[in-house]
Amino acid sequence: MGVDRSTRAPLHQQIADTLRQEILGHDLPPGEALPSEAALCERFGVARSVVRQAVAGLSGDGLVIRRQGRPTIVAPPAEYRRLVQRATGMFDQFARRGHQLRTTVLDLSPAPPPPGGRDFLGTDDTIRIERVRLVDGDPLSYVRTWLPADRVPGLHAEHLADASLHRLLARAYDLRPMRGRRQVHAVAADARLADALGTESGDPLLLLEGGTTDQHDRPLEWFSAWHRADRVVFDIDVSESMETLRLDATDAPSDADSNTRDAVSDAAGPQQAAATSEAAPSGADLAEARRLLGELSRLLH
Amino acid sequence: MGVDRSTRAPLHQQIADTLRQEILGHDLPPGEALPSEAALCERFGVARSVVRQAVAGLSGDGLVIRRQGRPTIVAPPAEYRRLVQRATGMFDQFARRGHQLRTTVLDLSPAPPPPGGRDFLGTDDTIRIERVRLVDGDPLSYVRTWLPADRVPGLHAEHLADASLHRLLARAYDLRPMRGRRQVHAVAADARLADALGTESGDPLLLLEGGTTDQHDRPLEWFSAWHRADRVVFDIDVSESMETLRLDATDAPSDADSNTRDAVSDAAGPQQAAATSEAAPSGADLAEARRLLGELSRLLH
Structure with a gap:
């Protein structure tokens, strides 16, 4: 597990890249002490000055925290948490924690759901809503939602700007999202999602998909919500x-x-x-x- | 959204790559019809023969299914599902569905947990177990588990080969995993994880992390489990x-x-x-x- 001396990338860069991968992959988890300089010198077969330069690079990127006289540790990521067992939308979950979630509506128009959504909703006659959700100006998630058209007459994009879809459904249509089954995937961002979320194409995204029924157990919504994996973590209570x-x-x-x-x-x-x-x-x-x-x-x- | 005629990659390859990204990112979800040849010609500004070649490439990779006289659809991925609200281990969840989960133990040795694990377990004196779990010979997940050393005296790697840790804890130590809080992350595979899981470095992985308490509400285990995102989906029941x-x-x-x-x-x-x-x-x-x-x-x- 040394470095590749035949390529043109500087040694410290190669070492920083390897450690970066291990930090982003949680192989070196947040809060964990980085291996000592001596251990890194041995692992990569390089001089101490090279290891120092690599660690300085990671520190500059905010991936590790150097502390006077104490071990360098992996920095905790800036993460927003979402308890995914709850039907409660992101808007309310974030509001409870003092974060203001902004919403930009990119599109609201008639469009059929994907096959999974059609099976769940029992109709092809749906309104599709495309939204980006931001906290403090940073995009957190891209949400595509389908609603049965006949249940939300008169729904307009402007109703949803910086607002909660779930609150609007309750207030304007007396429809309350109650339960459903969700799937969580990890996917790589394609060019369009990367662009909308301000991330790189290929970066991992946390995808939450599924349907929600209302208080009468009727299918109410189907959605796919892609979350920036460097900012969002899903919490799950196991019992x-x-x-x-x-x-x-x-x-x-x-x-x-x-x-x-x-x-x-x-x-x-x-x-x-x-x-x-x-x-x-x-x-x-x-x-x-x-x-x-x-x-x-x-x-x- | 056309193609880049200045690079040396063939046009059909560029189109196939774009569509592949959209399929893997679920922007084009499983079961969804691919846009018609005419629509793809218009979108990419190319001849129909080029689009046909691109779609043939995707079909060869198993990403789409071409059907005589009917629209080409995005293929459903080969996915194993895991209901993550349950403390039940993967072994039992898979056995119920007729899949035999094999387990290779890579290491079992004394090693301290990461900071999150130390906080949860309340000790640094832990046994760390590194395992790869496979179905039909294909790696599904890489699991790193820490157990308080004083609660599992005499635990050996051979006890865990092709076995369930949770069953072993119950049978040999009368310790039953009951509840806890888990986090789900999407991360990019680093070189080591990619190698162990038979995937590419940078590929998205679904990471489940957290702690579990036993029947006496005492902390029992802390773990990080990286799952191949192309094979594993987490299910969540929302109520x-x-x-x-x-x-x-x-x-x-x-x-x-x-x-x-x-x-x-x-x-x-x-x-x-x-x-x-x-x-x-x-x-x-x-x-x-x-x-x-x-x-x-x-x-x-």
């Missing part, structure tokens, strides 16, 4: 106990035996229960549900 | 109703006024309730909790 009650049919075991073959004999905990609860509610399911009932009761009384 | 009950303190409104200033006056639905429920349980909270209680009761009786 094993919720699984046992919210297991969906698509997650059914294709072969119950393959799952229980290696089962934990004395630990028929929630994990195993979740895997087998299609057949019949297990004792663990019931126990867990009763525990939740207790918790809910305490909340209410 | 607005859950929000009102599971609101956490870190999401408290920094300025209640800024959130309600523009509030939907007649729609004090769950969204607004969630934003203000720290102060006192709102009517909507209670109503929602009662509804859930009803659902739970039906489940049980």
